Amino acid sequence: MSELWVERHRPRTVDDIKGQKQVVDRLKAYAEKRSFPHLMFAGPPGTGKTTAAIALARDVFGDDYRRNLLEMNASDERKLESIRTKVKQFARTAPVPGTTFKVIFLDEADALTPDAQGALRRIMEQNAQTCRFILSCNYSSKIIEPIQSRCAVFRFRPLADDQVRSMVVSVAEGEGINLDEDAADAIVHVSLGDLRKAITSLQVAASMDEHVSREIVYETTATAPPEELHRFFLACREDGFQPARRRLRELLDRFGLAGTDLVNQLHRGLGDVPFLTEGQKLSVTQTMAEADFRMVEGGGEALQLDAMTARLCTLLSPEMKS
Amino acid sequence: MGDDEDWTEKYRPTTIREMEGNTPQVRSIRQWLEGWAGNGLPKKRGILLSGPPGVGKTTVAKAVASERGWAIIELNASEERNAASIRRAATRGSQHISLDLFAGGSVPDGKTIILLDEVDHLAGGFTKISEERIGKSLSPDEDATSISGDSGGKAELMNLLEVSKQPVIMTCNDPMRLWGGGRSWRMNRDRVLRLADMVQFKRASANDMRKIAYRILDEEGVKIDPGALEEIISGNPGDLRALVRDIQAASTLAAGFITVDEVKGLSSVSIRDSQIDVFRAMKEIYASRSGSEASEILRNSDKDPDQMLAWFSWNNLSVFNARGLSAISEAMEMADKSLATKFTNRAFRSWYWGSALTSQAAVSQKPITTDPYLGYPDFLRRGGESWRTINVVTTMAESLSTSRSSFREELWPLILAVHDGALGGDPLDFSLAIKMGLGVEEHLSLHGIAKSSRQGKDVIKKFEELENQDRIPELVVEDSVTIPSTDEPEIKGRQFTLDSF
Numbered sequence: 001m002s003e004l005w006v007e008r009h010r011p012r013t014v015d016d017i018k019g020q021k022q023v024v025d026r027l028k029a030y031a032e033k034r035s036f037p038h039l040m041f042a043g044p045p046g047t048g049k050t051t052a053a054i055a056l057a058r059d060v061f062g063d064d065y066r067r068n069l070l071e072m073n074a075s076d077e078r079k080l081e082s083i084r085t086k087v088k089q090f091a092r093t094a095p096v097p098g099t100t101f102k103v104i105f106l107d108e109a110d111a112l113t114p115d116a117q118g119a120l121r122r123i124m125e126q127n128a129q130t131c132r133f134i135l136s137c138n139y140s141s142k143i144i145e146p147i148q149s150r151c152a153v154f155r156f157r158p159l160a161d162d163q164v165r166s167m168v169v170s171v172a173e174g175e176g177i178n179l180d181e182d183a184a185d186a187i188v189h190v191s192l193g194d195l196r197k198a199i200t201s202l203q204v205a206a207s208m209d210e211h212v213s214r215e216i217v218y219e220t221t222a223t224a225p226p227e228e229l230h231r232f233f234l235a236c237r238e239d240g241f242q243p244a245r246r247r248l249r250e251l252l253d254r255f256g257l258a259g260t261d262l263v264n265q266l267h268r269g270l271g272d273v274p275f276l277t278e279g280q281k282l283s284v285t286q287t288m289a290e291a292d293f294r295m296v297e298g299g300g301e302a303l304q305l306d307a308m309t310a311r312l313c314t315l316l317s318p319e320m321k322s
Numbered sequence: 323m324g325d326d327e328d329w330t331e332k333y334r335p336t337t338i339r340e341m342e343g344n345t346p347q348v349r350s351i352r353q354w355l356e357g358w359a360g361n362g363l364p365k366k367r368g369i370l371l372s373g374p375p376g377v378g379k380t381t382v383a384k385a386v387a388s389e390r391g392w393a394i395i396e397l398n399a400s401e402e403r404n405a406a407s408i409r410r411a412a413t414r415g416s417q418h419i420s421l422d423l424f425a426g427g428s429v430p431d432g433k434t435i436i437l438l439d440e441v442d443h444l445a446g447g448f449t450k451i452s453e454e455r456i457g458k459s460l461s462p463d464e465d466a467t468s469i470s471g472d473s474g475g476k477a478e479l480m481n482l483l484e485v486s487k488q489p490v491i492m493t494c495n496d497p498m499r500l501w502g503g504g505r506s507w508r509m510n511r512d513r514v515l516r517l518a519d520m521v522q523f524k525r526a527s528a529n530d531m532r533k534i535a536y537r538i539l540d541e542e543g544v545k546i547d548p549g550a551l552e553e554i555i556s557g558n559p560g561d562l563r564a565l566v567r568d569i570q571a572a573s574t575l576a577a578g579f580i581t582v583d584e585v586k587g588l589s590s591v592s593i594r595d596s597q598i599d600v601f602r603a604m605k606e607i608y609a610s611r612s613g614s615e616a617s618e619i620l621r622n623s624d625k626d627p628d629q630m631l632a633w634f635s636w637n638n639l640s641v642f643n644a645r646g647l648s649a650i651s652e653a654m655e656m657a658d659k660s661l662a663t664k665f666t667n668r669a670f671r672s673w674y675w676g677s678a679l680t681s682q683a684a685v686s687q688k689p690i691t692t693d694p695y696l697g698y699p700d701f702l703r704r705g706g707e708s709w710r711t712i713n714v715v716t717t718m719a720e721s722l723s724t725s726r727s728s729f730r731e732e733l734w735p736l737i738l739a740v741h742d743g744a745l746g747g748d749p750l751d752f753s754l755a756i757k758m759g760l761g762v763e764e765h766l767s768l769h770g771i772a773k774s775s776r777q778g779k780d781v782i783k784k785f786e787e788l789e790n791q792d793r794i795p796e797l798v799v800e801d802s803v804t805i806p807s808t809d810e811p812e813i814k815g816r817q818f819t820l821d822s823f
Contacts, residue, residue: 022587029575037328037570044621118443122398128328139626146375146495149564150330152571158621264671267678271614279649281613282679282686286653289660289675296663296672 005203006196009171014055019163019195020048023154027052031059035100038124038133040109040148042140043156046194049136052156053105056134060103067096073107083112083119091127102131109135110142117144124150158193168198177202178211186217186225224255224262229269236309237275237316244309252305259301263292263308280315287311329570330563333538338385341378342530342562347371347521348382351491354519355386358433358489366519368483368490370441372497373523376563379493383437392432398439408478412436412486434488441492442499444475476500476510483517492518506786525560534562535569539580544573546580553585600625600633601696607681608641608690616681627676631657634680641694642687650683657683718760741768749781752788762786 011017014027030036036056041049057065070090076082087104095102106112112120124133124147135151137143159167165188172179183205191198205212205220218225228251235244252262267288270281291308295301335341338348351371357364371379387394397411483490494500500514501507526534532551539546546569554572558564572580603623607616620630635654638647657679660672718737719729740754741747747769755765762785771778 025587026571026575033574037567115443118440122439125331128331141625141629149375149561150567152567260671264674267674271612278611278613278682279686282650282653282682285613285675285679285682286656289656289679292675293656293660293663293672 004200005171005175006199009174009199010051011055012058014052014059017048017052017055018167019159020052020156023052023156026154027056031056034060036060036132036152038128038151039135040140040143040151040153041134041136041156042138042143042153044138044158044193046191046196046198047156047158048195049156050107052154053107053134053136057103057105061096061099068099068102069105070103071105071107080113080115080119083116083123087120088123091123091131093130095130101129103134104131105134105136107136108138110137110139114144117147121146121150159195160193161188164188164191164193164195164198167195168202171199171202172206172212175206176210177206180211180213182214183212183217186214189226190217190221190223219255222256222258222261224251224257224265226269226272229266230272232266233269233273233312233316236312237318241310241313244313245306248305248309259295259305260292262305263288263295276316283315284312287315329538329542330566333534333541333566335378335381335385336388338382338389341382341385342533343526344377344382344523347523348386350519350521351382351386352389355390355489359390363487366517367486368492368518370497370500370514370518370520371491371493371523372495372520374525374560375495376561376565377523377526378562379523380437380439383435383491383493387435387437390432393434394437395434396437396439404475404478406478408438408475408482412438412482412490436482436486436488436490438479438490438492440494441479442494442496444479444500480513480517483514490518509786526562527560528555531555531558531560531562531565535565538566538569539573542573544576544578544580547582550580550582550585553582604633604637604684604696605690605694607684608694610685611689613678613682613685616685617678620677620681627657627673627680628661631661631676631680634684637694637696638684640697641690646687650686653679653683653686737768741770743769749777750784752785755785756788 014024014031017024017027027036039053041052043049054065057069061068070087072087090102090104093102109117120133133151135143135147140148140153140155165184168184168187169179172184179202187198187201187205190201201217201221202212205217208216208220214225217223232244232247232251235247248262251257252259257265267285270276270284273281276284287308291304294304338352341348351369354364354366354369371383373379384394395411397408479492497511497520498507501510532555535546535551535554550572554565554568558568569580572584576584600623603619606619610616610619623630625633631654635658638650638654642650657676660675660679664672664676715726715730715734718733719726722729722733724733737754739745743749749766749769749771752765754760755762755768760768762782765785766778766781769781771781
C-alpha cells in the first residue's frame with residue numbers, strides 16, 4: 001500500500017500501453033528503429049501522454065534512459081531565460097556514448113509562454129541531430145504553429161469506457177482485490193475517461209475494504225451515484241422545495257460533498273433527465289453555474305444551494321414547460 | 323532509409339535552384355542583394371520576409387548567401403537579443419567594410435548577411451535604452467548593470483537598419499507581432515518599412531509540394547501511392563516542413579511503399595492544430611439536438627473554453643435572430659463570468675461551466691440544419707488575448723508592483739480625485755499617465771471621457787503627437803529616472819509638458 005498504483009502499473013514499454021492503438025502502433029515503429037523525430041502529444045489528462053513519452057525513451061535507450069532525458073514540467077522554471085540557457089545547453093551537449101541523440105521531454109508545454117516557445121523553434125532545428133524534443137500539452141492550440149510544424153503530432157483521445165474498465169479490472173486482479181462488476185462500472189463513471197483518476201479511485205476504495213463494492217466507490221470518491229442525482233431532479237419537479245432540499249442535504253452528508261462538487265455532478269447528471277427541453281436545460285445550467293460562481297467567489301454554501309434548489313423547483317415544475 | 327536523420331534538415335535546400343514556389347518573392351530578394359554587390363549601398367538596408375511557417379523564409383536567406391558566396395551570421399530567438407547583444411553581434415560588425423575579421427569564409431569583396439530570424443519574437447520594445455547602459459552592458463567587467471532579456475531589442479534593430487553597411491535579412495510569421503499590438507502599431511510599422519522592404523511569402527502550392535515530395539521519396543528509395551501523397555498534401559496546407567515531416571513519419575512504418583491506408587491511419591491521430599476544422603465542429607454543434615452531445619463535440623475540438631466562447635459569441639450573432647440571442651444572452655454572459663473567475667480565483671473548474679453554457683446555449687435554440695455562414699471572430703484576429711483589454715487598475719498595480727486590491731483601496735481614490743474635472747483635473751495633462759505608463763485609452767477612462775466623443779478624439783490626437791515627438795529615433799535620451807524593471811518603457815525627464823493651457 002506504500003506505493004501509488006498509478007506508478008506501479010504504469011506501462012514500462014510502448015508495447016505495454018493499452019488503448020490509443022493508432023498512436024501506439026507508430027510509436028512502436030519508432031521504438032524498433034530506436035529513433036524518432038520531434039514529437040508532440042496532445043490530449044486530455046490521464047490519456048497516457050507522459051507514459052508514452054517515458055516508455056518510448058526507455059525502449060530507445062534501455063533502463064538507464066534517465067541519463068539521456070531531460071524532463072521539464074510546469075513545476076520547473078521555464079521562462080524565456082531558462083529555455084535559452086538550460087534547454088539549449090542540454091541540447092548542445094553530446095549524448096551518452098553508444099547513443100546517437102538525447103531527448104528533452106517538455107511536459108505541459110502549453111504552459112510555456114509564446115516567447116519561450118519562440119525561443120524553442122531554432123533550438124529544435126539546429127540541434128535536431130543530437131537532440132529530439134517530445135512536447136506534451138492538453139490543448140494543441142496553445143502551441144504556436146511554427147512548433148507544430150516542426151513536430152510529428154499525435155493526438156491522444158479520451159479513453160473509451162470499456163478500455164478504462166478493462167484496465168481497472170486488470171489492476172484489481174494484479175493487486176488481489178475483489179472488485180464487484182457494478183463497482184467497476186462505477187469507477188468508469190467516476191473517471192470520465194481519465195485512467196489515472198480511475199486507478200487512484202480504485203486504490204482509495206480498496207484501502208477501505210479488500211472487497212470493493214459500488215457503494216464504497218461512490219463514497220470514497222465523493223461522487224453521488226447517478227440515480228441519487230436523478231431523484232433530486234425528480235423531487236424538484238414533483239415534491240416541491242422542502243423535500244428537494246432534504247434530498248440535497250442528504251446527498252451532501254452521505255457522500256461528503258462540497259457544494260461546488262455537488263453542483264458540478266448535478267450538471268453531469270442533467271443530460272440524462274428525460275423530461276426537460278434543451279431550452280430548459282440551458283436555464284438549469286445557468287442557474288447551476290451562477291450558484292457555483294457565487295460559491296467560488298466566497299458566497300455561503302448553504303444559502304447558495306438553497307437558492308439554487310428553489311430556482312430549480314420553479315424551473316422544473318411542470319407548469320413551466322410552456 | 324536515412325535512419326536517424328531528420329529529413330527536414332537533411333533536405334533543406336542549400337541553393338535557390340532547389341527551392342519551389344514563391345518565385346517572384348525570391349526574385350525581389352535577389353534584386354535587392356544585387357544592389358549590395360561591389361561597393362553598393364542600397365537605400366533600404368534591410369528586408370523583412372514575412373509569411374507562414376514552413377514556406378522557406380530562413381532557407382531562402384541562407385540560399386541567397388551561399389549563391390553569392392557571402393558569409394552569413396544568424397541571430398535567432400534562442401539567443402538573448404537585447405540592445406547590447408544585437409549591438410555586439412551585428413551592429414558593430416556591420417560597420418566594417420572589410421569583413422575578414424568579422425566572419426571568415428567570405429569571398430573577397432563579399433558582404434556578410436546578417437540574418438535576424440523570428441523578429442516577431444523579439445520580446446523587447448521599440449523604446450530606446452540609453453547609450454550609457456548599452457555601453458556598460460558591453461564592457462565585460464560591469465555585469466551588475468547589464469541589460470537582461472530582450473530589453474531594447476527592437477530599438478537596436480532600428481538602429482542596425484539605419485547604420486548597417488551589410489545586408490540585413492529579417493524573418494517573421496506575424497508582422498503584427500513585430501509592430502506590437504499597442505496603439506502605436508501603425509507608427510512602428512511605418513518606421514520599420516522606411517528602412518526595410520517587406521516581402522510577403524505565400525503558402526506553397528499543391529504542385530510545389532508534390533514536386534518536393536517526389537524528389538525526397540526518390541532519393542530515399544520509397545514509393546508512394548499517388549492518392550496517399552494527395553492525402554498528405556491536403557492535410558498540410560502549404561507547410562513544406564510539415565509535409566516532409568509527415569512523409570518521414572509515414573515511411574517509418576511502410577516498408578518501401580506508402581499506401582493510402584497508411585496515411586489515413588496516420589492522419590487520424592496526427593492532425594496539426596491549423597487543420598482542425600473549428601467550423602465543422604461548430605456546424606455540428608449548431609445542428610445538434612442535445613447539450614451533452616454538444617459538449618462532447620466541444621471537448622474534442624481542441625480549442626480551450628475561452629476560445630470557444632469567443633467563437634460562439636461571434637457566430638451566434640449571424641446564426642440566431644434577435645429573440646434567440648436575447649434568450650441565450652444571459653447564459654453567454656454567465657459563461658464569460660465563469661471563465662473570468664478562473665483568473666481571479668484560480669478556480670479551474672469554472673472552465674467546465676464556460677464550455678457547458680456555451681454549448682448548451684447553442685443547442686437551446688432550434689437546430690440549424692441549413693449551412694450557416696460562420697466567420698472567424700474579428701477580435702481574435704490580432705492573435706493572443708489582446709481583446710481582453712487590460713484595465714487601468716491591472717496596469718497600474720503591475721507597474722507599481724502592488725496587489726490590485728491595495729491599489730484599488732489606497733491609491734485609486736486619490737488618482738481619481740486628481741483627474742476629476744471639478745477639482746481642476748486637466749484631460750490634456752498627460753504627465754501622470756506617462757509617468758505611470760498608461761495608454762491614452764486608460765488616460766481617457768480616468769477622466770471619464772468617451773473614446774469616440776469629440777473631446778476624446780482631441781485628447782487621443784494630442785497624446786499621439788506627444789508620443790511621436792518622444793520617439794524620434796535620433797534623440798539619445800538619458801535615463802533620468804531609474805526604474806528597476808527594464809521591460810517597462812523608460813521614463814524620460816522632459817516630456818510631461820504639452821499642457822497647452
